[in-house]
Amino acid sequence: MSEAQTLVDAHHHVWDLDVRPQPWLDEPGHEPIRRNFSSHALRSAATRPIAGRRLTSTVVVQCVASVPETRDLLARADSDPLIGAVVGWADLTSPAIGDVLDDLRSGPDGRYLRALRHVVQGESDPHWLQQPDVERGLAAVGERGLGYDVLIRSHQLPQAIRLADRLPELPFVLDHAGKPPLARQDLTDWTRLVRELARHPQVRCKVSGLITEADHEKWTVDDIRPVWDVLLSAFGPDRLMFGSDWPVCLLAGGWNRWAATVEELLDGCSDTEIHAVLAGTATDFYHLTPAPTKEGTPCS
Template identity: 40%
Template sequence: MIIDAHQHFWDPARADYPWMDAPELSPIRRAFGPADLAPLLEANGIDASIVVQCRSALEETEEFLRIAHENPFVIGVVGWVDLTDGDLGDTLDRLRALPGGAKLVGIRHQVHDELDADWLLREDVQRGLTAVFARDLAYDFLVRTRELPAAIATAQAFPQARFVLDHAAKPPIADGGSDEWTDRMAALAACGNVWCKISGLATEATWDDWDAERLLPFVAHAAKCFGEDRLIFGSDWPVCLLAGSYGDIKRALEACLAKLGPNVREKAFGVNAKAAYRLRVA
């Protein structure tokens, strides 16, 4: 099974997405739903996808579970919950009891938008993560280089939990990279309970001036750090449309992975996502 482990659905006419207000994001400031994605998956040889949180609202998580229930190709949901909620355990149990609730495989918060670089280390957040892991759910790190130290400490604090790093921590590709990102990625990868999504990389490059060769050093570093068993493909559709088509993104990542070893591509395009999210699929 070929899996796109990171895609989104949204409708700015029905909900507020504060991160989408920037003028340069106007090309994607419209509705994107399952009917838009399904033909792209078929055209690009993708069997299934995981839909990932876009806004901090339980209503969105509930909607994604409904979508997953109604669309078999959506095999997992990484949703949002309030990690500081004292009744989080009850909230998670309620979500899992909904139609599609069995497809709730992970939780995510937009940590890189928090003013506090150590937000993940707050006592109430760590308590919330305990409730997440007690229900055998993964947690997606949405962080940049600034927040990587807190992500490292969190992964170390929960050695039996499963974490997935989104977008390889958004390396500064357009600026040529940084030693800080390089070193902190290696430190996070040293925690054996963290997987890395090589997703969202084209939009960290210059949108109209990138190709597979520009992405390769960053994919190669992620592969060096995490190894072939902890790399995961994700399209980051429809955000990726700012830099290229769904096919452009998939082909570029395939070209990068093909240079890193015979098993890297196969595992990144399905096997590793199954392991990270414990997907119940044949």
């Protein structure tokens, strides 16, 4: 498949509430997505191309702190050619974290496990990522050639910066750009901290989850553009990756509207840079099947 045909959605979820409840969906405002979602439903929803590319591969990401959920996601990846990688969960604080990871990877579908994630945004400890047990667990993740997805809110960005300082060998990606407070329209602290984090070369960033941080009903491309401009200048396109955060994005417009927004944000970028954001960075980070790149002029 040529570069111009490749589009990776680096962040989506699936769940079957009859098999595994998602307690976070009980929070007010989540009613529209309080139902089952499969990767087949994503195929049906993701019909709009971005820069002429249609969806070809995805990364499915954990939702709850559950090793059985991770096993289910690995099985889904093994049976669905759309899913190219899994971001799973395991207890980073457990002394047995290495054994758990080895067990997950040893299964017939274990090859799809490419990263781990924990919902740090729900932890009250402002130093959770620096707890000795957590750092030991993250070291075990890195030793096995896995990456780490960092899910935090904007006020927790100092934790991610300290993580990058203390574990420079651990490749990690900032989910949802650290959830900038778009609804408050005050990006000053977020901008400063994201730029500091981006100085660490092992860090990538997902251009995802932004529309649900904005006003769900009234957001426009112009509301998202200041965040995009900061990310592009801080990380560069080679360290940014497109993600939909489907089906959560349905709360604020859905997959196709977000795709149209990303295409507009990419206007002025070269073919090489578009490829990086839409496929190349995710392919490299999650060890997906690579696609060729070509040269071009930089983003204007």
